[in-house]
Amino acid sequence: MSRPDSFHPLARLLHWLMALAILAMLFVGVGMVATVSTRHQWLLAIHRPLGVTILLLALLRLGVRLRWRPPPLPSDMPTIMQWLAISSHWLLYALMIGMPLIGWAMLSAGGFPVMLGRSWHLPPILPANSALYAWLRLAHGVLAYLLFFTILGHMAAALYHGLIRRDGVLSSMTFHRLPRRRSPAPSTNTAPEAGDIGSPSQTDPPDSPGYGTPPL
Amino acid sequence: MLEPERTPPARSTWRWAVIAASVAVLLLLFGYTAGWLAPHRLTPQRIVDALQRNAGLHPGYRRNHAKGICVTGYFDSSGNASAYSRAIVFAPGRTPVVGRFAIPGGNPGAPDGGTPVRSLALRFDLANGQQWRTGMNNSPVFPVATPQSFYEQLVASRPDPATGHPDPLKLAAFYAAHPETGAFRAWAKETTPSSSYVTESYYGLDAFYLIDAGGKRHAVRWSAVPEAAAGASEMASATAPDVLAGDLQQRLANGPLRWRLMLTLAAPGDPTNDATRAWPPDRHIIDAGTLVIEHVQPQDNGPCRDINYDPTVLPDGIVVSDDPLLAARSAAYANSYLRRTSEHAGVPGATRVERQP
Ligand code: HEM
Ligand code: HEM
Ligand code: HEM
Numbered sequence: 332m333s334r335p336d337s338f339h340p341l342a343r344l345l346h347w348l349m350a351l352a353i354l355a356m357l358f359v360g361v362g363m364v365a366t367v368s369t370r371h372q373w374l375l376a377i378h379r380p381l382g383v384t385i386l387l388l389a390l391l392r393l394g395v396r397l398r399w400r401p402p403p404l405p406s407d408m409p410t411i412m413q414w415l416a417i418s419s420h421w422l423l424y425a426l427m428i429g430m431p432l433i434g435w436a437m438l439s440a441g442g443f444p445v446m447l448g449r450s451w452h453l454p455p456i457l458p459a460n461s462a463l464y465a466w467l468r469l470a471h472g473v474l475a476y477l478l479f480f481t482i483l484g485h486m487a488a489a490l491y492h493g494l495i496r497r498d499g500v501l502s503s504m505t506f507h508r509l510p511r512r513r514s515p516a517p518s519t520n521t522a523p524e525a526g527d528i529g530s531p532s533q534t535d536p537p538d539s540p541g542y543g544t545p546p547l
Numbered sequence: 548m549l550e551p552e553r554t555p556p557a558r559s560t561w562r563w564a565v566i567a568a569s570v571a572v573l574l575l576l577f578g579y580t581a582g583w584l585a586p587h588r589l590t591p592q593r594i595v596d597a598l599q600r601n602a603g604l605h606p607g608y609r610r611n612h613a614k615g616i617c618v619t620g621y622f623d624s625s626g627n628a629s630a631y632s633r634a635i636v637f638a639p640g641r642t643p644v645v646g647r648f649a650i651p652g653g654n655p656g657a658p659d660g661g662t663p664v665r666s667l668a669l670r671f672d673l674a675n676g677q678q679w680r681t682g683m684n685n686s687p688v689f690p691v692a693t694p695q696s697f698y699e700q701l702v703a704s705r706p707d708p709a710t711g712h713p714d715p716l717k718l719a720a721f722y723a724a725h726p727e728t729g730a731f732r733a734w735a736k737e738t739t740p741s742s743s744y745v746t747e748s749y750y751g752l753d754a755f756y757l758i759d760a761g762g763k764r765h766a767v768r769w770s771a772v773p774e775a776a777a778g779a780s781e782m783a784s785a786t787a788p789d790v791l792a793g794d795l796q797q798r799l800a801n802g803p804l805r806w807r808l809m810l811t812l813a814a815p816g817d818p819t820n821d822a823t824r825a826w827p828p829d830r831h832i833i834d835a836g837t838l839v840i841e842h843v844q845p846q847d848n849g850p851c852r853d854i855n856y857d858p859t860v861l862p863d864g865i866v867v868s869d870d871p872l873l874a875a876r877s878a879a880y881a882n883s884y885l886r887r888t889s890e891h892a893g894v895p896g897a898t899r900v901e902r903q904p
Contacts, residue, residue, distance in 0.1 A: 358580050364882075365582035365590045367694040367875035372859060372867060375877075441884070442853065443860060444678050449758075450863035452677060461853035462892035468885055469894055479577060487570050494562040 337503040339399040345392045346504055350482075352385050353427060357479050379434070380447040386431035393424060405498040419485055426478040432456075433474065437467035589698055591878035595886065597701040602653025606890040607900040610883040612666055612682075614657055615649025616792050617849025620803065622671055624836040628810055631765045632757035634864025636671050636679055637835055645670045646840065647851035648744040648795065651684075658788035663738040665791070667749040667771060668856035669838070677862035680854075682876075683749035683771060685741070689822035690731040694875030700725075727823040742790045745804050746779040748772045753858060753876075754819035754868040757810070766813035766868060768826065771806035771838055792845075799843050806838040819868040855884035 338346070356378065363374035404413050438445045439455035440463035446452045457463060493501030578584045598610040605613060626639035636642050647668045650659060664684055671679040691697050703721035704713040722728055741747055749771045756764040787793070798804060810833040813819065817826045846852050859867055859877040867873045889897035 358577065361577065361581035364878070365580070365588065365592075367589050367591055367594060367878045369869070369871060369874045371874040371878045441855070441888075443855075444676060446677070449866065454676065459853070461888040464853075465885065465888040465892035465894050465897075469889070483570055483573060486573070487566055490566045490569060494565060 336402050336499060337507075338401055339395060342392070342395050342399060342401070343504055343506060345388060345395060349385065349388055349392065349427065352381060352388070353478070354482070356381055356385060356430075357475060357482075360475055376448075379438075379445065382431040382434050383447060383453070385427060386435075389424070389427040389431075393428070396424075402503050405496075405500065408498070416488070419481060419488075422481055423478075423485065426474060426481070430471065430474060430478060433467050433471045437464055437471055440464040440467055589695055591875075591882040594694065594698055594701070594875070594879045595882045597698060597705075598653050598883075601701060601705050604898060605653065605655050606898040607887050608653070608655045609649075609887060610653050612649040612651050612668075613653050613655040614659075615647050615666075615846050615851070616795060617844045617846050617851035618646045618648060618795075618799075618840045619842045619844075619850060620644050620646070620838065620840040622808065622836055622838050625834060626836075628757070628833050628835040631759050631767075631810070631812070631833065632864040633760045634673070634679065634757075634862045635675055635677075636673050636862060637864070642671045642673060644838065644840075645672070645850050645854060647846065647854070647856065648791065650791070659742070659791045660740045660786060660788070663735050663740045665741060665744055665747050665749075667744070667747075668851070668854075669771075670854055670856065670860075671862075673862050675862075678860050679862050679865065680856050680860040681751055681769070681858055682856040683751045683769075685747040685749055686731060686734050686738075686752075687750055687825050688730045688734065689752045689872070690728045691725065692727055692821045692823045693871050694879075696725055696727075697872070697875065700728075727821075730823060730825070741779045742787075743779040743794045743798070744791050745795065745798050746773055746776050748776070749806075751858075752822040753870045753873050754813065754822075755861070756866045756868055758864050758866060764866075766817065766819050768811050768813075769835075770809050770811070772809055774805040774807070796843055799840070804840045806840075808835045808838055809833070810835050820870050822870060822872055853888065855880050857881065857884075 337343070359374045359378050359381070363371050363378060366374075404416060408416075435445055435453060436457045439457040440460050442459035442461075442464075444452045445455070489501050489504070492498055575584070582588050582590055595610050602610075602613065609615075620643075622636065622642045622644050624637050624639055624642065626637070628637040629639075631637075649666045649668070650657065650662055651664045651666065652662065664686055666682060666684045668682040669680070673679065691700055700721055703717045705717075706712055707714050722732065751769040754766055754768050757767050758764055811826060812831045812833070813826060814830055817830070818824050844850065857877050857880045859873055861867070886897065890900050893899065
């Protein structure tokens with residue numbers, strides 16, 4: 332069950348599954364447009380169906396995100412950092428939904444059948460129009476780089492939370508074995524987990540070092 | 548069980564180093580994959596740059612086979628190929644086609660007599676929304692077998708700025724290093740540039756596989772064989788620089804033009820990965836049906852302008868072979884297509900297309 336100090340398990344599962352898939356897509360994308368070897372063919376054959384899978388997962392994830400509120404950010408986080416965290420998360424949502432839609436729209440505008448496998452194809456979502464193709468193709472490339480650099484920043488921030496601040500933000504997204512608190516000391520948030528039946532923490536030895544406990 | 552208290556922020560160097568290293572590793576891997584850190588990798592950009600350097604920049608036009616003309620018509624399938632491929636284009640019936648005749652080279656103003664090569668590209672629009680795109684040349688073999696050799700040939704045939712012609716020594720050195728070009732050069736030497744697109748046979752050159760209803764693969768090469776192979780210069784004089792377009796218009800004014808679509812099946816051992824080697828003539832050949840061309844339109848406003856005849860756009864029932872040219876063509880055509888559509892769209896960074904007054 333979801334605990335107040337971490338993301339809903341489904342949100343965490345989707346987060347890591349999609350982190351892998353989206354990073355893979357970025358590498359597949361830049362790799363396939365930079366080679367004339369036969370890799371180009373099979374990378375492209377992965378790119379389209381994986382991209383459409385990401386679109387479906389992203390819509391599901393948006394639903395999960397709206398249904399189960401995420402744990403609050405630590406209250407001692409500077410406002411600007413909180414603002415950056417929140418806006419970058421929405422930017423990531425926009426890109427993980429926008430990128431596949433642009434890919435699909437761009438192939439439609441280019442007059443290409445959007446083949447997902449040998450015999451499967453999606454209907455066009457735009458009429459054939461080469462100017463639209465050119466603009467969407469530009470957008471697909473530029474936004475892919477924006478997505479990549481946002482993810483780099485996001486990863487650095489997550490590690491900063493986990494390694495430097497050690498405020499429970501990283502562990503709120505991991506499949507940790509010990510419950511973490513996210514805020515320094517709001518009394519409402521301190522010790523609800525002990526009675527949480529089925530919580531993995533019950534099987535943990537009380538002194539097991541969780542992620543974020545100083546290892547030194 | 549007690550919650551561990553929140554630990555104070557750590558300031559140790561190695562923690563920052565872990566963060567920096569994670570970012571750096573991901574960035575480096577990404578850069579390597581994208582080719583920034585691998586300048587020697589042959590990319591579609593480099594091939595298309597080389598085409599563009601040889602022919603000069605002609606915004607809005609294809610970077611190869613720039614001079615051409617749009618045609619439309621249909622394919623009437625005989626049904627003969629349907630035992631070998633489940634693609635619905637081979638079932639008896641009619642499929643609309645948008646095609647393009649062209650000559651190679653990146654200069655849309657090149658004289659037709661400058662090369663013996665003529666090409667025909669086709670897009671079959673299948674009833675189920677899938678497509679079959681193919682680009683064919685009138686030479687029975689291609690000069691090179693790999694994208695690397697294609698690129699080397701482009702570099703060797705770059706015009707010398709002083710003379711405007713390729714350096715014969717560099718070309719000779721390329722041919723000496725690439726004996727596989729021999730069959731093509733022999734063909735080019737004995738072939739007078741045709742003054743008609745209509746009398747030519749066009750060869751797909753790359754091999755593909757047909758997939759039948761049972762899922763079995765059949766290695767194949769295809770060609771379009773004209774109904775009227777003789778009389779190339781009946782209509783027009785071969786010396787006129789734009790003879791081909793005029794000839795086509797004149798002939799179409801007298802009625803539709805026809806080609807038979809022939810599928811040649813490989814025998815075991817025939818190369819599927821080498822477009823410089825023709826298959827022996829006694830192979831099993833299927834007459835798949837008739838290609839009928841009815842109308843012609845200039846490429847500047849015709850329906851073929853915005854088509855990328857990427858030969859890897861295939862319907863269910865046809866797949867690519869291990870021919871290394873196919874992936875390179877797909878990647879390079881996409882790059883050329885992006886450049887020319889960006890130029891027409893006025894995308895920032897793209898060269899502007901000169902509008903005719
Ligand atoms: C493709 C890569 C990634 C994408 C698209 C992505 C996206 C997101 C998004 C949209 C959120 C907001 C929470 C939500 O509503 O789901 C989030 C949260 C989070 N992500 Fe990622 N993420 C990626 C990779 C990573 C990586 C590599 C790490 C760690 C090294 C990471 C660590 C976190 C953490 C700790 C949170 C929780 C932040 C909080 O408490 O608000 N993510 N991620
Ligand atoms: C999360 C989703 C996606 C990501 C992260 C992504 C990423 C990328 C990247 C990084 C490139 C290379 C861009 C460049 O360097 O210029 C690319 C190209 C491409 N993408 Fe995507 N993509 C996604 C979804 C899709 C979808 C759903 C489709 C189609 C259905 C698609 C079709 C293409 C095509 C056809 C190209 C290459 C075009 C060319 O050869 O010029 N993408 N993508
Ligand atoms: C690695 C080898 C090759 C490269 C790099 C290459 C490159 C190109 C490029 C960049 C274009 C312009 C595409 C566009 O903007 O739409 C083109 C057009 C064309 N190529 Fe190739 N090509 C190669 C091999 C071949 C082969 C083997 C054939 C013949 C079977 C062929 C036939 C054609 C035809 C017919 C066109 C014109 C298509 C049209 O009318 O739009 N090419 N080629």
